[in-house]
Amino acid sequence: MPRIAIIQFPGSNCDMDAYHVAREVMHMNAELVWHTDFKESKFEGAILPGGFSYGDHLRSGIIAAFSPAMKEVKKMNKERKPILGICNGFQILAEAQLLPGALLRNSSMRFVCKWISMKVVTSRSPASRKFAKGDIFQAPTAHGEGNYYIEEEKLKELYDNDQIVFKYCNIAGMETPDSNPNGSLENIAGVCNLEGNVIGLMPHPERASERILNPFKNEKGRIVLESFKEYLQGKK
Amino acid sequence: MEKEFLVEIVIESKPVLKDPEGAVIANDLMRRHGFEMVNGVRCAKLLxxxxxxxxxxxxLSIAENMVKELRLANPVAQTYSISIRK
Structure with a gap:
């Protein structure tokens, strides 16, 4: 079975959640790897978990973006291996310029910790291929800097190139200001790169992958990891 | 001969972006408490x-290169200025 790395940075704190779901729920061949030890050639894919790498100093993700692991992740990207960044992992991928845009301070200026609904905008990414376009699911958010921003002309490119993967919405699927937890431009919750192999999202699907943890009594967050697993196995 | 300089790097959001913290400081602190002449505040980070x-x-050129190479300011959303503090 393809090996995947869950890369631990100083300050990662959702690494064990991702590891638990990958191994115990998804039965994937996942390993925890310290960021200075990560060698991309040993793995077929990587997950950058959530947390507060380097204390979020200067900007969330910027210091980890210069970690030796990110040189390896960039090589991994050149080989078009799948890379999933969750929360701080998304911030790191954006700061490392593997994903477009930036994650700014939440517009409320507050840390937001709540369950949100999001809808699937495209099923072309390794984290959304088992969803249908328009599917709605819930996952928790927990971040202070998740306010997605990109310049206007680049936003158009995101739409033209089908790079917006998830958007915040209400339970009925409407993209309302109330359903946007952090002020993200156009309710954007997750994006992928042009090639579609790198994907980042602010909410935590790994914490919505088991019914017992999910107040909506479903396990749809699991579909994100199921998608990732299927992509790794090379299924068309 | 090299000597030590104190360089100040100010990093702030692009003007097109909202700055909720600056707006609250301007409106709810300054303007509301006797400083109606204040037209606006932008919060920044000073290194x-x-x-x-x-x-x-x-x-200055070392600082400029450092800001660019280490992305001290995120070009997507931020601007920066550099000066020497005497």
């Missing part, structure tokens, strides 16, 4: 960097 260089010009 006061001590570094060695041969002269001021060199110190």
């Amino acid at each position: 006061r960097v001590k570094l060695n260089a041969t002269d001021e010009k060199k110190a």
